[in-house]
Amino acid sequence: MDPLVVAEIDRRLAAIEHDHDVRIPWAIESGSRAWGFPSPDSDYDCRFLFVRPRDRYLSLWPERDVIETPLDNTFDVNGWDLAKSVRLVAKGNATAIEWLRSPIVYTGDAAFRDGLLELANGIAERSAIGRHYLHVATRQRANAPTLKRLFYVLRPAAALRWLDTHPTCAVPPMDLPTLLEEGDVDAVTQDAAQEVIALKSHTRELGSGTPPGILERFVARELERAEHFESMPPTGDTSRSRALADEFFRSQLS
Numbered sequence: 690m691d692p693l694v695v696a697e698i699d700r701r702l703a704a705i706e707h708d709h710d711v712r713i714p715w716a717i718e719s720g721s722r723a724w725g726f727p728s729p730d731s732d733y734d735c736r737f738l739f740v741r742p743r744d745r746y747l748s749l750w751p752e753r754d755v756i757e758t759p760l761d762n763t764f765d766v767n768g769w770d771l772a773k774s775v776r777l778v779a780k781g782n783a784t785a786i787e788w789l790r791s792p793i794v795y796t797g798d799a800a801f802r803d804g805l806l807e808l809a810n811g812i813a814e815r816s817a818i819g820r821h822y823l824h825v826a827t828r829q830r831a832n833a834p835t836l837k838r839l840f841y842v843l844r845p846a847a848a849l850r851w852l853d854t855h856p857t858c859a860v861p862p863m864d865l866p867t868l869l870e871e872g873d874v875d876a877v878t879q880d881a882a883q884e885v886i887a888l889k890s891h892t893r894e895l896g897s898g899t900p901p902g903i904l905e906r907f908v909a910r911e912l913e914r915a916e917h918f919e920s921m922p923p924t925g926d927t928s929r930s931r932a933l934a935d936e937f938f939r940s941q942l943s
Contacts, residue, residue: 690722690793694763698735698795701758701766709756711739713768714801714941718793720765725792725864726840726886735795736788737768743942746772771941778809779934781817781859783848790863801941806860808937812930815852815859819918822848822861826912836885839900840865843882846908847872849915878907 702716720734721727739756754770769777769785777785789806826845832838847868851861854873862868865886869879881903 690718694733695795698733698764698766701764702735702737702796705737705739705756705758705768709739711741711756712943713737713739713796714798715788715805716768716795716797717788717791718795719788719791719863721840723791723793723863724840724844725866726844726889728889729891732763732765735764735766736791737766737795738771738774738788739768740771740941746942772938775805775808775934775938778805779812779930781814781821783818783821786813786818786860787863790860792864792867804937804940808933809860810858812933813859814923816918816921816923818859818861819849819852819915819921822846822852823912823915823918826908830908830912836888836900839885839904840889842908843904844868846911847874849918850874850911853911853914874907878903 698716702713705711706713716735716737717723718734719736721731722733741752745752752770754773755767757767758764774785774788786809789802789809822845826842826849829838829841829845844865847865848861850872851868852858854871855861862871865882866879869882881901885901885904
């Protein structure tokens with residue numbers, strides 16, 4: 690993490706709070722840096738949640754539920770309104786939930802994060818999260834197998850493994866090394882993953898080399914095992930989930 694880039698992200702977040710009259714209780718890094726496999730030239734993908742003053746949620750003309758800043762080769766900074774985020778968490782949207790488990794935090798209220806994580810663990814639809822990772826991995830795997838693309842198949846496959854080994858949980862970690870470790874993956878597979886992570890961290894171009902067979906077999910095995918998510922029916926109580934989501938949302942307004 691380049692300190693000058695981090696300082697600029699902090700400056701942009703402060704400017705967003707001032708210019709848009711919002712509060713940012715949570716801002717994290719997403720993308721390859723937070724996923725645990727950055728390249729030397731990886732850009733910075735800052736994602737944040739913002740909260741407007743209470744009265745602005747009562748308007749007959751709702752405002753946009755995203756705030757975006759100019760995109761360039763280094764910075765990708767944008768965020769979602771709390772209302773949008775809570776709705777997506779309730780639906781089991783894996784992206785919204787992942788932001789709560791990023792290992793790289795720019796600014797954050799731990800109580801806010803913990804409250805939203807508790808909500809996600811209590812109401813997020815596990816079947817929807819499983820399907821998300823299964824579809825991402827399947828879609829990426831359909832492309833030509835290269836070392837670079839391997840990571841975008843391996844991480845969702847590891848998330849599926851984590852869900853399989855944590856049958857009562859619905860909120861996997863974000864980064865690949867933690868997913869593999871907490872997913873009870875054997876040491877040989879973990880070592881193979883660490884080797885390609887180390888390679889990616891030192892070169893801008895991984896090229897079109899063939900992914901290690903042990904990792905390809907791991908992916909194939911986990912995707913086959915996760916097929917049950919396709920037919921898994923919803924298990925949550927929609928009325929209860931919406932009530933709890935509303936309760937959390939209102940608790941954050943001022």
